[in-house]
C-alpha cells in the first residue's frame with residue numbers, strides 16, 4: 018500500500034479502532050468459543066467485543082489455522098485490516114537448533130545467521146510474521162534461568178550475533194521480521210533472581226548492555242520489546258529516557274515498540290502507577306506502542322485522550338507504526354503472506370535443515386575435559402549409556418513450544434546409528450530431580466522426574482556398566498530448570514545423578530560425562546569423577562546425532578564457552594571483562610589477606626570465557642605488531658602464528674582481546690575485540706592477522722562520550738581469555 022493510502026486508512030479509523038491496533042492477545046482468545054463470564058477476556062478484564070478487533074496475536078501456529086483466523090478476522094473487521102501474527106521462535110521453529118547460549122559457543126556469525134534463515138523459512142510458511150528474537154541480553158550470572166536465551170557474557174559477541182540473527186530472519190525470501198529483546202538490561206537482575214531489580218549505572222548500561230540491542234536496530238530490526246526490570250528505579254516499559262531519548266532519538270529507531278508480556282500492568286506492583294489508567298499513560302507516553310496481553314490500553318487510552326493526557330498525534334504515531342509494520346510485511350496485498358500447508362510439509366524438517374542442525378550441534382558443544390585423550394572413542398567399544406538423558410527427547414530447552422518431541426534424535430539413537438558393531442547398554446540410572454517441587458512449571462510439579470528408589474535405578478546402571486568397556490553418563494539439569502522463571506541459587510545436578518556418577522567411577526572404567534544444561538553449572542565435582550566432560554547445553558532435535566559424531570571423532574569439538582563456569586555459585590556474577598580493582602589479588606602490593614579475593618575459592622572461574630578443548634592441539638607463537646604507535650586515523654596489524662601440532666585436523670577459534678591500561682575511567686582487564694576461526698590440517702601452521710582500528714579502542718568516558726583516549730594498550734591473542742600471548746602499543 019502506498020504511504021498516502023496508509024495515511025488515509027489511519028485517518029478513517031475511529032479512536033477505539035486505532036487503540037485496538039495497539040493490543041496483542043494470544044490465540045486462546047480466538048480459538049475457543051468464549052464463555053463471556055469465565056473466558057480469557059473476562060480473566061483479563063477486557064470486553065469480549067474488543068477481542069475481535071485487536072491488532073496482533075502471539076504464539077499461535079500453523080498455516081491452516083492462521084489462514085482461517087486471518088480470513089475470519091478480516092471479514093468482520095470494519096476496515097478489513099489484516100491481523101499480525103507474532104511468536105517466540107527462539108532457536109528454530111520445527112528444525113530446532115541448540116539453545117542460543119550454545120549457538121554463541123560456535124563463535125561463528127555465518128552459522129548462527131543460517132539458523133535464523135532456516136527458522137524464518139519454516140515459521141513463515143506456517144504463517145508467522147514476526148519473531149520475538151533475537152534476545153541479546155548480556156548475561157553474567159548463571160543463576161538467572163534465561164542465560165540460555167542469550168549469547169553470553171560478552172558485548173562484542175552479542176552484537177555480532179544480534180546482527181547475524183536479524184539479517185538471517187529478515188532475509189529476502191520467506192522472511193519474518195525480528196523483534197530484539199529485552200530492552201534493556203534484563204540480563205542483570207540482582208542475585209540472578211527472575212524479574213528482579215537491575216542496578217546499572219548509565220555508563221555500564223551504555224558500554225556493556227545497550228550495544229547489542231543497538232546492533233540489532235542498526236541491522237534493520239523492525240521491533241523492540243521492553244524488559245520487565247527497572248533501570249535506575251524506572252521500569253523499562255515506562256522509561257521515556259530509554260524508549261524515546263535513547264532508542265528513537267539517539268539511535269533513530271523507526272519501528273514498533275512492544276511491551277513484554279503483561280509488563281504494562283506490572284507498573285502497578287513496581288509502584289510507579291497507582292492504577293491501570295496511570296499504567297497506560299506511563300507506558301504509552303514513554304513510547305511503548307503495543308500492550309502485550311493486558312486490557313490496559315484497550316480500556317484506558319481513549320479516556321486518556323479525552324482528558325488530554327495524551328494527544329491524537331501520539332495515538333496516530335503509535336497506530337501508524339503498527340499499520341506500517343503490516344504494510345512492510347505486505348499484508349494489505351497478501352494477508353496470508355507465505356502461509357502454505359504444502360510448503361510446510363515440504364520445507365519443515367527437510368533433510369538439508371536437519372543435516373545442518375546436526376552440524377550446528379557439533380560446533381556448539383564444548384569439550385571441557387579430556388584426560389589422557391579418552392575421547393574420541395573407537396566405534397567397536399561396548400558402552401554403557403546411563404543417566405536421565407540417555408533416552409530423553411526433551412533436548413530442546415524451554416523456548417521451543419513448537420517442537421514435536423518425536424522429531425528429536427535421542428542420545429541412544431545417535432550412538433546406535435554410528436556404533437553399529439558395538440553393544441550399547443542403556444539404563445536411566447538416576448532421576449532428573451531429587452524432589453518434584455524443584456521445578457514447578459506453570460504451577461505444576463511433575464512427579465515422574467523423581468524416584469523413590471535411587472539404589473534400584475543405580476543398580477541397573479551398574480549392570481549395564483559391568484558389561485561395557487566405557488561408561489557414558491548423560492546428566493544435567495532438566496530443561497525446565499532454566500529458561501524464564503528458572504532462576505536457581507545452586508548450580509548443581511541432582512544428588513541422585515551425582516550418586517550415580519560416583520558409583521560409576523568406582524567401577525574403574527573410563528567415564529565420560531555428557532552434561533546438559535541451560536546455564537553454566539558447577540562442574541568441579543563432576544570433573545573429579547570422570548575422564549572426559551562434554552558440555553552439550555540443550556542441543557535441539559539433532560542432539561543425539563551431533564553428540565555421537567563428536568564422541569566417535571566424526572567431528573572435532575570446536576565450541577568455546579561464552580559464559581564463565583564458576584567454581585562456586587557465590588562467585589556470581591562472574592565475567593572475564595571485569596575491572597582490576599585497587600587491590601588486584603595477583604599484583605597488589607598489599608598482603609594477600611587484604612587483596613580483592615575470596616578466602617575459600619579462587620577469584621577466577623573454573624573454566625574461563627573462550628575456553629574449550631579440541632581433539633587437535635594448537636600452539637600460539639610469535640606475536641608481532643607492525644608499529645608500536647598508532648595515530649587515530651591509522652591501522653595496526655598484529656600477527657600471530659598458530660600451529661596444529663596434532664595428527665587431527667581441527668578448527669581453532671583465535672581470540673583477540675584489548676586492554677586500555679590507563680584512561681579517564683577504570684577499564685576492563687581485557688575485552689574481546691576480534692575472532693577468527695581457522696581451519697588447520699594436521700601439523701599445519703597459519704599466520705593469523707588482526708587489524709586494530711581506533712574505533713575498537715573507544716569507550717564511554719567521563720563525559721559520557723564514546724571516544725578513545727591516547728595512551729598504552731595491551732593486545733592479547735590466544736585460545737581463550739586466560740591463555741594468551743601479549744604485546745602492546747601506544748595510541749598517540
Ligand code: BGC
Pocket residue numbers: 075076105149198277278501
Ligand atoms: C517473555 C518474552 C516473550 C513473551 C511472549 C514473556 O514472558 O519474557 O521473552 O517473548 O513472554 O511469549
Ligand code: BGC
Pocket residue numbers: none
Ligand atoms: C580499612 C579502614 C580502616 C583503615 C585504617 C583500612 O584498611 O578499610 O576501615 O579505617 O584501614 O585502619
